[in-house]
Amino acid sequence: MNPEDRKTKQLPKVGIYGLTSCAGDQLTIVNCEDQILDIFGSAEISSFLMAKSDNTEGEIDVAIVEGSVSSKGDLEMLEDIRKRSKVLIALGNCACNGGPQAACVAAEDHKERMKQVYGDVKWSLPDPIDAKPLSAYVKVDMQITGCPIDKWEFLRALGRLVKGDGPIPISYPVCVECKYNENECLLFKNEMCLGPITLAGCNSVCINHNIPCFGCRGAVIEANVAGEAEMLVNMKHPQFPDRKNFDYQDVKNRAMMYGGNTMAELLDKAKVKGAKK
Amino acid sequence: MKEIKVEHLARVEGHGAITVEVDGRKVKDVKFEVLEGPRLFETITLGKTPAENLSVVPRICAICTLSHRYASLRGLEKCLDIKIPEKTHWMRELMLAGEAIESHSLHVYLLALPDLLGYPNAVAMVTKYADSVVQGLTLKKFGNSIMELCSARATHGENPIIGGFGKFPTNEKLYAIADQAKTLIPYAEGVIDILGNMQYPTFFEKETVFACCNPPDNQYGLVSDEIILSDGKKFSCEDYTKITNERVVPHSFAKRSLYKNSPFSVGSLARVNNLGDRLQERAGDAYEKYKNARWKKNPVYNNLAQAIELLYALEQVPVYVEKLVELKDPPIVKPKRQSGKGTGAVEAPRGTLYHSYEVKDGRMAKVDIITPTAQNYEDIEKYLRLAAEYMVSEGRKDDDVRFQLEVIARAYDPCISCSAHLVKLVRK
Amino acid sequence: MIDNSCIAGDRSNPFLPEMMRIVRRFDLTSDVRFFQVRPTEASRALTLYYKPGTFMMVSNPGVGEAPLSISSTPSRPGLIEFCVRNVGHVTNSLFRMKENDEIGIRGPYGNGFPIETLKGRDLIIVMGGLGAAPLRSLLLYALDNRDDFGEIYLLHGAKNPHEMLFRKEFYDMMERDDLHCMLSVDKDDTGKWPAKVGLVTSLFKEIKHIDPKTTHAAICGPPVMYRFVLQELLKLKIPKHQILMNLERRMKCGVGKCGHCVVREVYTCLDGPVFSYWDVLNMKELIY
Amino acid sequence: MRILKLKKKDLKKFLESISSFGELWAPVKKGNRWAFQPTAPDNIDLDAGRTILPLKKFMVPQKFTMFKYNKEGYTPELSNIPSRIVFGAHPCDIAGLNILDKLFTENFPDPYYIERRKKTAIIGLSCLPDEFCFCNETGTDTVEEGFDLFLSETGTDFYLVWIGSSLGDDLMRMAENLFSEDIAFEDIQKFTNWKKERAKKFKVNIDLTGMPSIFELSLNSKIWDKIGERCLACGSCSMVCPTCNCYDVKDTVELRECKGERNRCWDSCTLHEYSLVAGGHNFRANRSDRLRLWYTHKLESFIGAYGKPSCVGCGRCLVTCPVDINAYTLAKTLREEEVFFK
C-alpha cells in the first residue's frame, strides 16, 4: 500500500443501479447510516438513483447492479452499464440468482403467468421477459448475494474495491456460521433447513432466531443439492429415529424460492428418490 | 407536439417515469409509468406452504417489508384460524412502529427535505443543514434498530412467523429502545416545525377521498380489520375489492385502483386527515398546531403528515415496550386448520396494504396483494395532470415543470417497485 | 535453532510481519515479476539468514498474505528476492506496488534444501516455469560455494523463450565452465532462440559425468513436469531419497497451525516444502 | 497430584469466592443441547451433557483479530483478552485441549492461544456418558492434566477435587476453608464404585485398534466415494470437533483510510476451498478426498505421530452430522468392510 499514491490518484468512479427488484440491496447501502459519508468519501458515486438526483452516466470503474433482468428495458440498461464499466458487480439475490421472481421459471410459461395476473393487455412498455440473473446476459465480475445483502459484507467488499482489490468471496455454507453461533441444529428439530447448501454471509441470522434457513443467499459453491434433498426427503438418521422426512415438492419449492435458476438446474441434475417428474 | 419527460424518477424506490405530452400550451396527456419489470409475486407462492408465502411476499418491497409481513401474517392466521397471544401482538405493533420511523425519516429527511430546500441529495445538504441530515440518519438508524430487534434484520427479517416469533428480544434490549425513543422526540418535533411553516404551491390543489384502516376503540393506529373513508363510509377489510377494484393500464406494470370511479389517496396524509383527531400527547399537539383545510387537497402536505406520524411512532415505542416487558415469551401457536380464507390489512408507511389469501390443505390456493402505491396511482396522475396543465398554460420552462412534477410524485413517496408487483386476484 | 535477529518478523509472535521496502522490481515474463526487498532499517538486512528452498510469508496490509519462495541466496546477504506470478488478490496487489513501497514479511519457513548433506555431491537441478524461483536460490548458493560441490547440471525448460524466467541470467551462465547449463524451450516462436528447442526431458541425455550414488537431484515445476522428469532421473539410477522436490499447497500461516497444507501427518510448511521422491511415494496424497 | 474433598453444597460458595479471577462460564441449556455461556453459579446445570461447541472456543475463538494495521505496520491484538473461569469441562474436552496444546505451543508457539489458555481457568467436572459418548474407547474418559481443578462425582455428598496446576491451587486457596484433606477409606471405595458404574454406561462400541493400517489399506476404497456423495460439505463436524483447529485468515480494510485488521476464523477441511490454490488447482476437489483427510487426521495420522487418535470420543460428530457420517459410522464401515451407508 502506498499512501502517496492514494492522494494523487482520483477516486474510483462507482455507479449503483437497480433493475427489477425490491430495492432492498440499495436500501441496505442507504441503511449504512454510520458509513454513508465514508462511502461517498471513498469513491466518486457518479450514479445512485435511489439516493441522489445529480447522476451522470459516463465511463465508470465499478458498476454495482441490483435486480434481475425482467424486461427488455432492464436488458438495455444492463448492456449499457456493462459497456461503460470496468468491473461489474451483481448485487443481491435477484442479480445473482434471479431472485424470487425467477422462482417459477421451470414451472410455468411466463406469458401465461402474465395473463393470470394482468389479464389480456397489449403493453406499450418495454416487453416483459422471464426473470434472469445478470450473468445470463453479460459478464459479471463478482457477486455479492443475499436477500438482502449483508451490510458488512458489502462494506468489506467496497473497502477492497475502492483500493483496487477484488472482494474475497465467501465459499462456505450457512452451517459454518450457524456453528460459530453455537446454535442447535434445526434439522434435528424437524425443520426444513437449507443451511448446508446455502451460501453463508448472513451470520446465520435466521437460525439464531430458531427459524430455518430459507436459502435466501442462493446456493453455495459445490452445493450438494442432491444430498440435501435426499436427506430431507428420504434419509433416516439412525441416531435420531424421530427425525421426520419432507415431501419432495416442498423441498423443491423452498430451494427454488431464492435459488432461482441456479437451484433449478442443480435440482434437475439431482436424481432424488421420490421426486415426481 | 413535444414531450416533457422525467425519465428516471430519482430518490424513489424502483423505476418510475413521468411523461407529459404537450401541444402548444395544452397538455394532451400525462402518464406516470412504472418501468420496472413485473415480478408476478402472486403466482410465485401458489401451491407452496404458508411459511414459504410469508417468507417471500415481504420481498415485494424492501422499505415496507414488515408491513407486508404483518399483513401477510394477519391474512394467513385468519386462514389457519390462529389467535395470537398478547405479547406477539405488541411485538408486531412495535415492529410496525419501527418501520414507520425508518421509512418516514428516510422520506422526510433524506428524500423530501432536499427537494424542499433545493438540494440534489441529502449528502449535498450537509454543508448547510448538517443537523437535519444527522438527525435524519439517527432516526432512520433507530427505526432500523427496532426492525432488527423485532425481525432479526433491518430488511426482510424472518423472525416474525405464523403464530408468533422465532425469538423474543430480551427486556434489556427493549428498555434500551424505549429510552432512546424518548430522546429522539425533539428531532421529530423540529422537523414538524420546519415542514409546518413551509410555503407550498397551491396551483394543483383539489379535494380527494382518503382511505385508511380504522383502528378499534377510537385509537390512532396502523392496524385494523375495518377500513374507513373520508366520506364516512366503513368497510370490512374482507371487502377490500369494493374500494380498490383494480384495473390494468397498458403503460404500466402496476395496477391501479378507483373508488366509486374516481381516484383516492392512502398514506400518512389519509390517516392524519381521517384519524388525526384521535392523536394524543405531543403528536396530538402538533396535529392541532398545524391542522389546515388545504391538507384535504394538496398531496405535498403528505410530508408534514409523515413527520407527525414519525412523532406518533416515537411516542408509541415506550408504550409498547412497557407492555412487552411484563409478558412472558409465549410459544408459537399452531394452526387449528389447514384450509381457509382471510384478508389482512395494515397501514404501511405509504398507505393501506391488503393481503388476501385462500389456503387449501396447507398450500396456498389464492393470493391477492394490493399495495398502497397501486391505490394512489390514479391520484398521483391526477395531481400531475393538474400541475402540468397549469404550468404549461403559464408557459413555464421545461426544467421547472419537470422539477415540480417530480416533487409531487415524490411527495407520495411512491414505492414504485412495490406497485409493480401488484397483481390481481387469480381465480382458477 | 535460528535466533531472533536472523528471521524477518518476531519470534514471540510468529504471525507478526516485519515491514520491508521494495528496492527494485522488474518483469521476468508477462505475468511474473521480480522483487528485491530489504528491511526498512538497512543495517538489519545483513543479519537475516535463510536456507535455499525456504519461503517467506509476504503480506500486503488490507489484502492478505501469501507464501513465496526465496529466489536469492543467503551467500549474497542484504537483499531478499522473490519472483511473483500474478494469480490472485495478494499477488495482484504486489504487481501494483512500486519501488519504496512497503510490504510485510515474515519467515523464513520450511525445511529448505539439506545443504549440509548436499556438500560434496553432484547436483542436477531441473526447473520449469515458476519452479525457477526456489531452485535459483539453490543454484546460486552452489555456485557461490562452488568448491563444496561436484558436477552441477542446470536443466531449465520453458514453453517458449519469453516465458523463461531469468533467461538472460541463465543464458550468461552457459558461458561458465564450472556449470552444465542447459536451457530449452518447447517451441521457439521468436525464431531467435540461441539454445535448445525441445522438451526439458530431452536434455537428460547430455548428463554424463555423474555418479548416481552421490548425485542429488532437485526439481520444481508445473505438475505435468514431474512425472516425465522423475522417469528420466530414475533411468539415471538416482536413488529415490536423493531426488528432492519442492511442493506447493494452500497455506495460511506457514508455521504449522492453520492446517491447510497438511497431508496425513505431514505439514508441507514445516516438514516441507522440500520432499524426497521416497517421501512422496509413501504419502500418496502429496502430489496428484 | 493433590486431591481434596469439597462438599457439594459448598460448590456455589466456592465459585462465588473465586469470582475475582474472571467471568464465570458454564454449560447452560440451549434448546435440547447445552452451551458454555456466562452465567451465575445458581444457573449452572451440573448434569449438562456435551456442549454444542467444545472448549476450543475459549482458546481459539470462532473469529478474532490478530493484528490491527495502519501505514506504519502491524500491531498485535493481545491486550484485551478477558480472564475467565470455565466450569464444567468434561474429561474428553480437556483431553481435546491437551491435543490443541501440543499443536499451538510447540514449534512456533502461537501467542494468541497461549495468552488465552493462561487467562482461562479450567475447572473440570466428571460426567456420565450418554448414548453417543465413546471416550472409554479413545482413552479420554479420565484426564490427568490440562485442567486447573477437576471435580469428580463420588456418588455421595462431596466431590473429590484434583489440583492440576498452580493456578488451581491459588483458586482453591481463595476459599481454603471449604476444602478438606481427610479422605477416608470408604470415600475411596465410593469413588471407585461410582467409576465402575460409569464405565458400564457406555453404549457406543467403536474399535480403534489398528486404525492406521486400516486407513492405509482402504485409501482407494469405494467407500469414500459413497461417503463423498452423502456428505453435504456443511463443515459442522469440524466446527464442533474439540481437536479440529484449521483456520483461515482474512484482511479487512477501512473505506477511506489505510487501516484495518487481520482476522482469523475457523475453517474446515470439508469445505470446497480448503485445498484450492490460486490459478484454480484444487488438491482436494472431491468431497470424498476432503472427508478422507478429516478422518485420517482424526483416526490415523495422530496415532502415527503421538500413539493415540486425535478423536477424544466426545460424540459431537455423532449428534451433529445431519447425514450420519461420523467417527463411529466411519470406523465401523472401514473395519467391517460392509457398506454401512446404503
Ligand SMILES: Cc1cc2nc3c(=O)[nH]c(=O)nc-3n(C[C@H](O)[C@H](O)[C@H](O)COP(=O)(O)OP(=O)(O)OC[C@H]3O[C@@H](n4cnc5c(N)ncnc54)[C@H](O)[C@@H]3O)c2cc1C
Ligand atoms: C512454499 C510455497 C512457495 C511458493 N512460492 C511462490 C513463488 O516463489 N512465486 C509465486 O508467484 N508463487 C509462489 N507460491 C504460490 C503462491 O503462494 C500463490 O500464488 C499465492 O498464495 C496466491 O495468493 P493470492 O492471494 O494472490 O491468490 P488468491 O487466489 O487470492 O489466494 C488467496 C489465498 O489462498 C492461499 N493460496 C492460494 N494459492 C496458493 C498457493 N499456490 N500456495 C499456497 N497458498 C495459496 C493463500 O493463503 C492466498 O493468500 C508458493 C506457494 C508455496 C506454498
Ligand code: SF4
Ligand atoms: S440449523 Fe441449518 S444451518 Fe444450522 S447446522 Fe443445522 S442445517 Fe446447518
Ligand code: SF4
Ligand atoms: S439463514 Fe438463510 S434465509 Fe436466513 S438470512 Fe441466512 S441465507 Fe437467508
Ligand code: SF4
Ligand atoms: S457434518 Fe456431515 S455432512 Fe457436514 S461436512 Fe461433516 S461429514 Fe459432511
